[in-house]
Amino acid sequence: MTSLGAGPEPATRRGRSRPAGWLRGNVPGAAGALIVAGMVALAVVGPLVWGEAAARIDAAAILQGSSSEHPLGTDNLGRDLLARVLVAARYSLLLALAATLVGASAGVVLGTLPSVLPRRAARLATGTVNALVAFPGLLLAMFTAVVTGLGARGAVLGIGVAIAPGFARLTQTLAATVAGSDYVAAARMLGVSRRRVLTRHVLPNIAEPLILNLTQAFGGALLGLAGMSFLGLGVQPPQFDWGRLLFDGFPRIYLTPEVALGPAAAIALAGIGFNLLGDALARAAARTPAVGERPPPPPATGPAGEPDPGAVLEVRDLTVSFPGGLTPVRGLSLTAAPGEIVGLVGESGSGKSLTAAAIGGLVPYPGTVAYTALRLGGRDVATLPDRELGTELAMVFQDPLAALNPALKVGGQLAEVAVVHEDAGRAEARRRAVDRLGRVHLPEPGEVAGRHPHELSGGMRQRAVIAMGLMGTPRLIIADEPTTALDVTVQRQILRLLREVADETGAATLFISHDIAVVGELCDRVVVMYAGRVVEELPAGRLAAGAAHPYTKALIASLPDLDTDRSQPLAGIPGTQPAPARVGPGCAFAPRCALATERCESERPELAAHGGDGRRVACWEVK
Amino acid sequence: MIIKNLSVRYGRRTAVDDVTLEIPDGQVVGLVGESGSGKSSLARAVCGLVPHTGSVQGARRVQMVFQDPYASLDPRMTVAQTVAEGAGAGQVERLLGLVRLPAELAGRYPRELSGGQRQRVAIARALGGDPALLVADEITSSLDVSVQAAVLNLIRGLREELGLSMLFISHNLAVVRYVADVVAVMHRGRLVEVGPAEQVVGEPAHEYTRALLAAVPRLRG
Numbered sequence: 001m002t003s004l005g006a007g008p009e010p011a012t013r014r015g016r017s018r019p020a021g022w023l024r025g026n027v028p029g030a031a032g033a034l035i036v037a038g039m040v041a042l043a044v045v046g047p048l049v050w051g052e053a054a055a056r057i058d059a060a061a062i063l064q065g066s067s068s069e070h071p072l073g074t075d076n077l078g079r080d081l082l083a084r085v086l087v088a089a090r091y092s093l094l095l096a097l098a099a100t101l102v103g104a105s106a107g108v109v110l111g112t113l114p115s116v117l118p119r120r121a122a123r124l125a126t127g128t129v130n131a132l133v134a135f136p137g138l139l140l141a142m143f144t145a146v147v148t149g150l151g152a153r154g155a156v157l158g159i160g161v162a163i164a165p166g167f168a169r170l171t172q173t174l175a176a177t178v179a180g181s182d183y184v185a186a187a188r189m190l191g192v193s194r195r196r197v198l199t200r201h202v203l204p205n206i207a208e209p210l211i212l213n214l215t216q217a218f219g220g221a222l223l224g225l226a227g228m229s230f231l232g233l234g235v236q237p238p239q240f241d242w243g244r245l246l247f248d249g250f251p252r253i254y255l256t257p258e259v260a261l262g263p264a265a266a267i268a269l270a271g272i273g274f275n276l277l278g279d280a281l282a283r284a285a286a287r288t289p290a291v292g293e294r295p296p297p298p299p300a301t302g303p304a305g306e307p308d309p310g311a312v313l314e315v316r317d318l319t320v321s322f323p324g325g326l327t328p329v330r331g332l333s334l335t336a337a338p339g340e341i342v343g344l345v346g347e348s349g350s351g352k353s354l355t356a357a358a359i360g361g362l363v364p365y366p367g368t369v370a371y372t373a374l375r376l377g378g379r380d381v382a383t384l385p386d387r388e389l390g391t392e393l394a395m396v397f398q399d400p401l402a403a404l405n406p407a408l409k410v411g412g413q414l415a416e417v418a419v420v421h422e423d424a425g426r427a428e429a430r431r432r433a434v435d436r437l438g439r440v441h442l443p444e445p446g447e448v449a450g451r452h453p454h455e456l457s458g459g460m461r462q463r464a465v466i467a468m469g470l471m472g473t474p475r476l477i478i479a480d481e482p483t484t485a486l487d488v489t490v491q492r493q494i495l496r497l498l499r500e501v502a503d504e505t506g507a508a509t510l511f512i513s514h515d516i517a518v519v520g521e522l523c524d525r526v527v528v529m530y531a532g533r534v535v536e537e538l539p540a541g542r543l544a545a546g547a548a549h550p551y552t553k554a555l556i557a558s559l560p561d562l563d564t565d566r567s568q569p570l571a572g573i574p575g576t577q578p579a580p581a582r583v584g585p586g587c588a589f590a591p592r593c594a595l596a597t598e599r600c601e602s603e604r605p606e607l608a609a610h611g612g613d614g615r616r617v618a619c620w621e622v623k
Numbered sequence: 624m625i626i627k628n629l630s631v632r633y634g635r636r637t638a639v640d641d642v643t644l645e646i647p648d649g650q651v652v653g654l655v656g657e658s659g660s661g662k663s664s665l666a667r668a669v670c671g672l673v674p675h676t677g678s679v680q681g682a683r684r685v686q687m688v689f690q691d692p693y694a695s696l697d698p699r700m701t702v703a704q705t706v707a708e709g710a711g712a713g714q715v716e717r718l719l720g721l722v723r724l725p726a727e728l729a730g731r732y733p734r735e736l737s738g739g740q741r742q743r744v745a746i747a748r749a750l751g752g753d754p755a756l757l758v759a760d761e762i763t764s765s766l767d768v769s770v771q772a773a774v775l776n777l778i779r780g781l782r783e784e785l786g787l788s789m790l791f792i793s794h795n796l797a798v799v800r801y802v803a804d805v806v807a808v809m810h811r812g813r814l815v816e817v818g819p820a821e822q823v824v825g826e827p828a829h830e831y832t833r834a835l836l837a838a839v840p841r842l843r844g
């Protein structure tokens with residue numbers, strides 16, 4: 001069995017990030033959650049359990065160091081310091097909570113002001129926030145605390161004021177993003193008032209990130225308050241929080257360090273816990289929820305058999321699956337001969353791009369790729385060394401900027417390919433880069449080589465990426481929607497270039513597109529995908545008149561062209577393509593097919609030869 | 624309705640350069656052009672979403688449908704809340720009916736809908752504003768072909784049913800030709816050709832229009 005575990009190996013090779021469940025395998029996040037839970041529990045039960053011990057004055061045990069009776073020593077009234085640290089959790093956390101709430105509310109109000117005020121006042125509010133953000137937080141806190149009076153209230157207000165600008169800035173940025181969205185534009189056109197836009201659209205959409213930020217702000221407030229108490233600006237006796245305990249113990253740190261280290265450790269632990277948790281929550285919210293299950297074992301594959309001598313690319317029974325039983329590509333087979341351009345066409349959700357990714361070894365974690373055969377030039381790709389794959393396989397994507405490093409000059413990036421994969425000398429590599437840029441018809445290739453990607457137009461960038469593929473000796477070019485982001489006139493040029501490259505280099509091309517007209521125009525052969533499977537394969541020239549599968553036919557009929565009868569409605573296809581998890585046992589197209597019978601619902605038609613010239617179709621109703 | 628001498632400038636760049644275009648009552652005017660031609664800026668100017676010079680006359684109540692239905696619906700509002708934004712809650716069922724969406728969808732959130740369904744919701748929301756002019760900016764370009772067909776049919780149906788005037792913007796000449804009565808071709812901020820759809824496609828007068836037509840991919844055979 002040949003199985004390309006598309007887990008860490010290809011993922012790291014291409015530098016893809018790896019999604020994970022928010023706490024699964026997330027040690028810092030789990031640790032943070034554990035610490036926070038412990039702290040909250042301590043805050044609830046601490047004073048109940050150790051309250052008495054913390055208040056018990058013992059004249060016989062004044063200012064002691066660590067002993068079996070008092071592990072952290074005692075204070076100047078002989079009270080047990082361990083008990084006091086445990087009891088102080090409640091007050092410390094409550095103060096931090098109050099400070100966070102003060103800061104967050106002030107910040108959110110300040111941050112939303114620009115969205116409701118008239119233009120000039122809004123600018124003033126923005127300016128104020130910017131000035132406050134630039135002001136050192138601790139100074140702001142101390143100033144406020146001194147003005148409002150020493151003690152817990154002053155410290156809470158002070159820390160609140162110090163937190164507020166950050167929240168205001170965050171609110172402002174988030175609100176500005178939402179305010180610039182299309183749905184707010186639509187609401188404004190419908191005459192919805194600014195106030196209502198704020199309460200209905202802006203606030204609900206910024207609430208989540210703000211709440212996440214609260215957790216981290218809480219950690220900060222805790223540390224800040226401890227700092228204030230430590231400076232003597234915060235909690236005053238007889239009340240005590242961790243900062244106060246630290247303040248009291250600090251003068252004795254050289255004689256009995258444990259009396260200061262106890263409260264210090266508590267502060268540090270709580271601060272770290274809340275920050276870790278906040279960080280993990282924010283990360284989890286930033287990514288789409290990942291499926292936690294392990295991928296199912298890849299389906300058993302048969303013997304690989306002998307390589308097809310006439311094929312550059314040979315794919316047999318390719319399956320791509322994801323955890324949770326999702327199989328977006330199912331048993332796909334295709335071949336491509338030298339110089340041949342094979343079009344892989346399908347709508348979103350058909351699995352066409354994942355097919356391309358699987359062939360290129362780019363399936364993102366946690367996907368699994370299995371196949372009976374996946375051969376490039378007759379050799380299994382899994383056994384091909386990276387450097388050979390690097391020169392024999394060229395990939396072109398929809399967004400050329402993804403393939404080009406924005407910081408490097410185009411010529412240098414191309415030359416790099418030859419240096420890395422073929423140990424070419426710098427000068428030779430550079431000469432070849434300019435030559436290849438000329439081969440893709442970039443005007444003045446020498447000059448283009450000296451430019452950065454952002455200085456080129458979209459069409460020129462795509463040419464540069466193709467030129468990069470030509471640096472080696474490609475046997476296969478995988479082009480995934482390479483012209484989708486381009487204008488039609490530029491698209492036409494790139495299509496011509498791809499054809500020219502195929503003719504000149506003899507490389508096979510796998511051209512993936514949602515646009516059946518583009519595929520029909522460029523390709524030699526067309527493979528139509530639906531719900532992860534090939535449903536039809538035919539010569540491109542026969543698309544217009546010779547398509548047999550009901551889906552292919554409907555797809556062609558849906559497409560308006562320049563001769564479509566304007567008096568008739570377009571054909572269209574009712575319903576939508578089923579998601580990978582929803583594909584039933586029968587023909588996946590059955591729910592949308594006008595010809596479907598009972599058999600179609602329960603039994604899946606295999607891809608079978610149909611007529612001559614290599615046509616294959618998977619449909620019960622095609623005879 | 625007529626757009627008169629409209630220009631849009633972003634700093635020193637002129638996106639729309641002195642465009643004059645009439646949108647006859649009850650007709651669909653198709654606006655084609657490539658990226659950077661200024662067609663979207665023109666659309667936003669007509670809707671009052673970007674500052675411009677020149678005037679838009681006779682267009683009270685303009686509503687717009689946007690390109691990306693994933694970004695144009697508030698993810699935290701149900702279909703009913705979205706559609707009711709302009710029209711009020713009493714109209715939701717009628718509006719959903721107009722865009723051929725079942726009333727059961729009223730309680731769903733955008734993430735539970737397909738791309739085509741979302742675009743219908745966006746159209747229903749715009750219709751709720753009782754527009755004299757509907758501006759549709761690339762509304763099918765992010766949809767699958769089979770879904771695009773249904774949305775195009777809907778647009779034509781709405782025009783028949785409601786006598787809606789429309790500015791229909793697309794980079795796809797075949798799509799524009801199919802829905803529009805009049806086709807206007809925009810290039811580098813200017814209109815280079817305006818005429819009845821069949822005429823612009825059949826006997827293009829401007830060189831740029833001919834280049835665009837030649838580039839439209841077609842099936843062989």
Ligand code: SF4
Pocket residue numbers: 549550551587588589590591593594595596597600605618619620621622
């Ligand atoms: S097998 Fe049945 S349902 Fe599937 S395409 Fe053919 S006729 Fe339609």
